[in-house]
Amino acid sequence: MEVEAYVGPQDPACHAYGHRRxxxxxxxxxxxxxxxIYFTYGMHWCLNAxxxxxxxxxxxxxxxxxxxAGFETMRQRRGKAPLCSGPARLCEALGVTGRLNGxxxxxxxxxxxxxxxxxxxxxxTGPRIGITQAIDWPLRFYLKDSPWVSR
DNA sequence: CAAGTGATTAGC
DNA sequence: CTAATCACTTGC
Numbered sequence: 001m002e003v004e005a006y007v008g009p010q011d012p013a014c015h016a017y018g019h020r021r022x023x024x025x026x027x028x029x030x031x032x033x034x035x036x037i038y039f040t041y042g043m044h045w046c047l048n049a050x051x052x053x054x055x056x057x058x059x060x061x062x063x064x065x066x067x068x069a070g071f072e073t074m075r076q077r078r079g080k081a082p083l084c085s086g087p088a089r090l091c092e093a094l095g096v097t098g099r100l101n102g103x104x105x106x107x108x109x110x111x112x113x114x115x116x117x118x119x120x121x122x123x124x125t126g127p128r129i130g131i132t133q134a135i136d137w138p139l140r141f142y143l144k145d146s147p148w149v150s151r
Numbered sequence: 152c153a154a155g156t157g158a159t160t161a162g163c
Numbered sequence: 164c165t166a167a168t169c170a171c172t173t174g175c
Contacts, residue, residue: 004170013170023157042156044171061170088171130170 001085002064002142004128006048008057012133016057020041027102029056035110037091037101042086047096049105051085059065063087063140066148086150118143 005012027036038049048059065084084090105112120132125138144150
């Protein structure tokens with residue numbers, strides 16, 4: 001329902017800005033379809049999908065999902081609504097942690113698969129949330145009028 | 152609105 | 164080594 005793009009070495013908000021390559025950012029340099037999962041603010045996990053070929057460090061942050069199954073499990077993990085609206089909320093609901101960092105999102109236990117194709121014009125863009133650099137880059141993409149987007 | 156929380160990072 | 168930062172969430 002909602003993602004943000006972090007588009008590589010030239011993007012000041014990307015963890016791999018200036019080709020920063022450390023233990024944390026290493027998965028960003030991997031195959032497209034790799035999970036990049038990082039821990040932030042001392043308590044939250046965030047899930048990204050690596051998007052570009054090996055050695056070009058770019059990814060999309062998954063910010064919101066439409067929950068379609070496993071409500072009871074997600075409810076137990078989260079304790080409350082919203083279940084999957086927010087990058088750290090959806091990780092908690094799905095049980096996503098650093099254990100899956102670097103794994104394949106195409107063949108692993110956590111997968112991203114083709115869903116309903118949105119109609120032209122249903123996806124809109126806007127500024128990314130929660131960053132201080134390049135805030136004017138319209139790299140947040142979300143489904144118009146969706147009740148599931150985080151904002 | 153501010154606090155919580157600890158890994159990560161740059162800079163000595 | 165130290166200190167600043169942080170792609171967030173919750174509760175006031």
